Amino acid sequence: MTVNEGPRALPQTVLRAATDRRLLDETIRQGRTTRAELADVTGYSRPTVSEAVRRLVEGGLLDATGLKETGRRGRIGTFYELGARAGWVLALELDQSGVRARAADLAGRTLDEHRRPAGAPGDVAALVANVRAAVGAFPDGPGPLRAVGISIANPVHPVTHEVVPLAGTPFPEGLISPREMIGDLVPAPILVDNDVNLAALAEHRAGRAAGEASFAYVYVGAGLGVGLSIGDQLIRGAHGLAGEIGYLPGAAAPTLAGDLAAGGLGRSDAPSNDVAAALELLDRADESALRVLAAAVARAIVSVAAVADPALVLLGGPVGTHPALLPRVRAAISFPGPTRVEHGTLGTEAALHGALHLALDHALAAAVAV
Template sequence: MNEVRTAARPLPQTVLREATDRRLLDETIRRGRATRAELADATGYSRPTVSEAVKRLVAAGLLDATGLQETGRRGRVGTFHSLGARAGWVLALELDQSGPHARAADLAGRPLADHRRPPTAPGDVAALVASARAVVAALTAEVGPHRGPLRAAGVSVANPVDPRTHEIVALPGTPFPEGVLSPAELLGDLGAPVLVDNDVNLATLAEHRAGAAAGAESFAYVFVGAGLGVGLYLGDRLVRGAHGLAGEIGYLPAAGPVTLAGELAAAGFGRSDAPSNDIAAALAVLDRGPADPALAHLTGAVSRAIASVAAVVDPELILLGGPVGTHPALLPPVRDALRGLFPGPTRLAHGALGTGAPLQGALHLALDHARAAAVAPQP
């Protein structure tokens, strides 16, 4: 029987150009500055291809010529190119119980400005909206006139997000009920795409890109703060679940109809004015250490959550994060308790990015989109 083979169709020219421009933009950003010859050597593209792509990137304002290469030799002198001064910028916004926190960065991820507002009253949606808009407006006024267009905004929320609709999912007993709103409506017309994801997912992304899980193919990020959550990075990809609910470990059953979050609340870690953990109370218990009998309740709940994750997905690394999870007194007793709950060789450590991981993840989300959109053909 003769086998009929079809020749692979060549990619459209626009797709090839877009891929080339993105690769050269990323390489220039990685190096800080580069000549055409250096870019050709680093990427394997021909020098004519690089030259044409650099012309496109300069014409789009994404690269600027920033000086001549001094070689000390006779002949042609190369020109250095760097990220354009007005190539654009991105915005990251974190919404949780600690109050809106926003950061602006250029397309290389270098911070340009940072603004934070105090927390609003639990349940006061109008105050949260006004505060978030104020912090974004302050950043826009400070950065916008000098850095070119806002290309993307990444938003971290302390609630699950549906990966298909990108809408925030309302769950019973959510620790952040005032945050169940549409970020696009919250921020108004920014003139740029608004990308939203759960804070634990974004912290997981940040730790993989530039934290304690850099290079790991599988790891879990266990967040302990106003709520409980876990981010799963498996098979070199972030797992969100079909409905954005992967990792909502606060809803794991503890005893009878009581959830893990409910057990912590009953042990004295719940707030009286909101359906969430009392971060200050948990930190006070950790500061007192083994002398406080409540530490065993906190340690037990966290270690059982970690054992559940380890038993189901067996990651090579588990990181503790969040305002409570990053406390240095939590890791040793959790590690000890885990040995009696799960037989596997579980490696447990603190995240490297601390409580700033969700905001850093929102920045990565915005940067990925902004760089791709910047080199995409205009309609």
């Protein structure tokens, strides 16, 4: 006879790592705190907090930075802050506009930034050189480099984390593996994801989608894409191709991307939208450009709404964030259900913010697991 033993208890190492992570996150959130304050906020016992703080200090993740008078006879608390040598992370964004890189400490505070211009469309060697130059421009940070998060303007396989090659990609030079580009330069894990997914992640963590259980992030720039979050989970698909809305059927062309090209918004030297030209047309409220863009974006939003019915749709990307586009898209949407469409709050840096979140999540989890 089989006896149901019930759920097994989590291993002590897992519980200890979870406790340490909670206390580290809370210290980062507060900036400066004591063990007593940590116990009050988290509900952990004072002995548990004291032991966890001891581990975090020994690991260099927290520093004791001064004394706090408690107001009670003989009682003096010790303040703790993020360790001065706790480590740092690096975020990179690779797309048609060039390479952007940002270094931050484990609290997410920016330490330094570098940008490299774009090479010619399809020039793989120029992209690799620019990425390596951007990474090499950072001096040693405060402690070990713990993770590198990379946003790339191509789909990324959710299992292998390799870039997925697609015919007609707007970023053909970005089909090379980022690990091959810089694996010899950084002594840290290299984490890669699609730029639209990372922009959606950032808007969910610290932007307009914060607190939304379901939303869609529609990117309009050199390419078209959707980041879809359902039940607080990004939907990547079996092959990393979920959200590749540029390949949806178009109204006047085989694809939605083809509609934009046929409407005069495509580049002549690359299979992508001409961002500079689109922005110029929007700046002067060109009626033809507005009509073409609004129709394409509205078609994408209706497709997503009909399948997933998100509570919120955000427009992002260098073209999607233009103020002239939003009211035209709202007017062009024909869907029976309520569809709330807004601009994202993180602007054109949403994907870089997302890459930073990706790196920080990994760095903090790994730091308390050792």
